[in-house]
Amino acid sequence: MENTATTDRKAAERAARKELILQGALTVFKEKGLEGAKIDEIARVSGFGKATLYYYFSSKEEIFNALLLHGWLSLWRELEETAVGGDSPRRTFISMLKKIAETVNADRPLYEFLFQAPKSFTAEENNRAEWKAYQNRLYKVLMELIEQGITEGQFPQMEPRLILKAMGGLFHGLVFWGADRGSITEDEIEEMLGNLLRGN
Amino acid sequence: MENTATTDRKAAERAARKELILQGALTVFKEKGLEGAKIDEIARVSGFGKATLYYYFSSKEEIFNALLLHGWLSLWRELEETAVGGDSPRRTFISMLKKIAETVNADRPLYEFLFQAPKSFTAEENNRAEWKAYQNRLYKVLMELIEQGITEGQFPQMEPRLILKAMGGLFHGLVFWGADRGSITEDEIEEMLGNLLRGN
DNA sequence: CGGTTATTCGAACGAACGGTCGAATAATAG
DNA sequence: CTATTATTCGACCGTTCGTTCGAATAACCG
Numbered sequence: 001m002e003n004t005a006t007t008d009r010k011a012a013e014r015a016a017r018k019e020l021i022l023q024g025a026l027t028v029f030k031e032k033g034l035e036g037a038k039i040d041e042i043a044r045v046s047g048f049g050k051a052t053l054y055y056y057f058s059s060k061e062e063i064f065n066a067l068l069l070h071g072w073l074s075l076w077r078e079l080e081e082t083a084v085g086g087d088s089p090r091r092t093f094i095s096m097l098k099k100i101a102e103t104v105n106a107d108r109p110l111y112e113f114l115f116q117a118p119k120s121f122t123a124e125e126n127n128r129a130e131w132k133a134y135q136n137r138l139y140k141v142l143m144e145l146i147e148q149g150i151t152e153g154q155f156p157q158m159e160p161r162l163i164l165k166a167m168g169g170l171f172h173g174l175v176f177w178g179a180d181r182g183s184i185t186e187d188e189i190e191e192m193l194g195n196l197l198r199g200n
Numbered sequence: 201m202e203n204t205a206t207t208d209r210k211a212a213e214r215a216a217r218k219e220l221i222l223q224g225a226l227t228v229f230k231e232k233g234l235e236g237a238k239i240d241e242i243a244r245v246s247g248f249g250k251a252t253l254y255y256y257f258s259s260k261e262e263i264f265n266a267l268l269l270h271g272w273l274s275l276w277r278e279l280e281e282t283a284v285g286g287d288s289p290r291r292t293f294i295s296m297l298k299k300i301a302e303t304v305n306a307d308r309p310l311y312e313f314l315f316q317a318p319k320s321f322t323a324e325e326n327n328r329a330e331w332k333a334y335q336n337r338l339y340k341v342l343m344e345l346i347e348q349g350i351t352e353g354q355f356p357q358m359e360p361r362l363i364l365k366a367m368g369g370l371f372h373g374l375v376f377w378g379a380d381r382g383s384i385t386e387d388e389i390e391e392m393l394g395n396l397l398r399g400n
Numbered sequence: 401c402g403g404t405t406a407t408t409c410g411a412a413c414g415a416a417c418g419g420t421c422g423a424a425t426a427a428t429a430g
Numbered sequence: 431c432t433a434t435t436a437t438t439c440g441a442c443c444g445t446t447c448g449t450t451c452g453a454a455t456a457a458c459c460g
Contacts, residue, residue, distance in 0.1 A: 038416085039418060043439095049440070050439075054419065055439095059418080161377065162370055162392070165370060165373040166366045166367075166369045166370035169444095170366035172365070177362075192399060222433085239447070250410075250449090251449090251450080251451085252407075253410095254448090256451075260447095260448065
């Protein structure tokens with residue numbers, strides 16, 4: 001049998017290789033989507049033989065899901081704290097958007113993928129995926145903030161889903177456009193939201 | 201040779217059959233997307249043999265593009281008039297959204313498809329497609345209205361693309377949610393926009 | 401009618417692709 | 431060292447699916 005140190009090292013190497021594969025997969029998935037990405041290409045880009053990919057992952061979809069899970073989980077972990085801070089709904093909402101922007105800017109390729117990828121799915125297969133839980137958790141928090149904010153007169157009197165959708169579109173554009181200039185400042189977010197969200 | 205009446209009738213029948221195929225294709229594409237839709241299924245749903253589809257269209261992609269072209273062209277034709285009416289930017293913008301809502305409600309399956317479909321593409325192949333011209337034309341008009349509106353103080357002072365994106369998200373939600381209740385009233389649009397667009 | 405053209409269609413083709421196999425190599429243990 | 435296990439990989443397999451073929455039928459014309 002192996003000694004403990006060896007076992008640990010091997011586990012670490014294994015994890016590192018999985019990471020490399022995911023990195024290559026991200027590149028290809030981003031460019032081609034779920035169907036368009038070929039296993040052969042992912043293998044080539046990540047620098048492993050095709051069969052080796054299957055030594056680490058059991059299917060193409062598992063790779064895809066691992067990527068999404070990693071993304072949504074990371075994002076959620078970053079936001080968890082902000083979500084429960086006892087500020088007003090409107091201020092909490094804005095804080096969360098700022099935090100999301102920061103997180104996204106720390107790993108743009110991953111999050112660009114994250115926010116485009118769900119469109120690759122039909123509703124059916126979507127709901128069996130593990131990552132979906134974290135996405136839902138985030139949406140739920142934002143929705144509740146909006147609902148709360150509406151009753152307190154800090155948001156326009158509109159269907160909350162609509163507000164979320166509009167804010168989502170706006171925010172997505174805000175964060176992902178201008179990839180050339182580094183990142184969005186907090187002031188810009190503040191100003192931009194101020195333009196759309198009245199009250200307070 | 202055939203006489204004129206016969207030729208006409210046959211052309212009409214041919215067009216009608218193309219229409220039937222497109223109708224079936226719409227059903228399948230909507231449900232499965234470009235990759236997910238199988239030619240066999242489109243054939244089955246539209247009631248023709250598989251080879252017959254290729255007697256009318258030269259490829260799966262041609263069917264897909266024909267569908268998109270038909271949609272964007274129809275939509276543009278509906279809007280053309282409204283776009284050039286000499287009203288204020290803000291009022292013209294709102295009129296156009298109303299008109300879009302009406303048009304969409306007149307053939308929901310087609311337009312639901314139209315507004316979801318572009319995501320099936322990569323940027324590359326997107327720009328060679330004929331329908332893209334009409335989509336761009338529409339976006340351009342809306343963008344110009346927003347830009348004009350901003351300088352006249354009828355829209356918030358924001359990056360026009362962002363406004364368009366936010367309005368797009370909002371409008372999309374507004375029109376396509378609640379498929380159960382018939383259609384959105386003009387008043388609702390007016391009110392909803394009023395909440396987001398200050399000035400005027 | 402017979403000849404010609406238009407239309408229809410299932411069977412067959414061939415390329416693409418996800419996934420597996422089995423052999424080869426490297427790492428580890430005793 | 432040998433034995434055992436972990437890892438790597440290109441060749442291969444089976445399926446799926448867009449497209450084409452070739453024969454059959456229908457429509458039309460003189």
